[in-house]
Amino acid sequence: MSFEETIRQIVREENEEFLQKIKDELNYSAHDSMPDVLTVQEAAEYLRMGKSKMYELSQHHDFPSWREGRRVLISKKGLDQYQREKLNEKEVIM
Structure with a gap:
């Protein structure tokens, strides 16, 4: 794997983690409105x-x-x- 591909993979993983945190927060907010x-x-x-x-x-x-x-x-x-x-x-x- 080239250096550029490695950086892209790291960025992709970080983005996925960030998006999951946002989804979790949105899900938690939905439960607060129950x-x-x-x-x-x-x-x-x-x-x-x-x-x-x-x-x-x-x-x-x-x-x-x-x-x-x-x-x-x-x-x-x-x-x-x-x-x-x-x-x-x-x-x-x-």
Whole structure:
């Protein structure tokens, strides 16, 4: 690989990293505009998991959800806290 090709490759990689950071920031901003109370579908998208897993989690007593008739609703702040707690538990295990 020539010097010029090496420089182009480095620039390409740096650009890809920069674009990924921008995409991540935009994705994070989109989550900030979500409502305080989420449906199961919204919560699943927020955590990037399936609806069935979200329904399963909603059955746990320490999960921030409640029922309104047949609908399951989830607190966004509670969900963020739940996620932080679970991540901290995983760090201890690892």
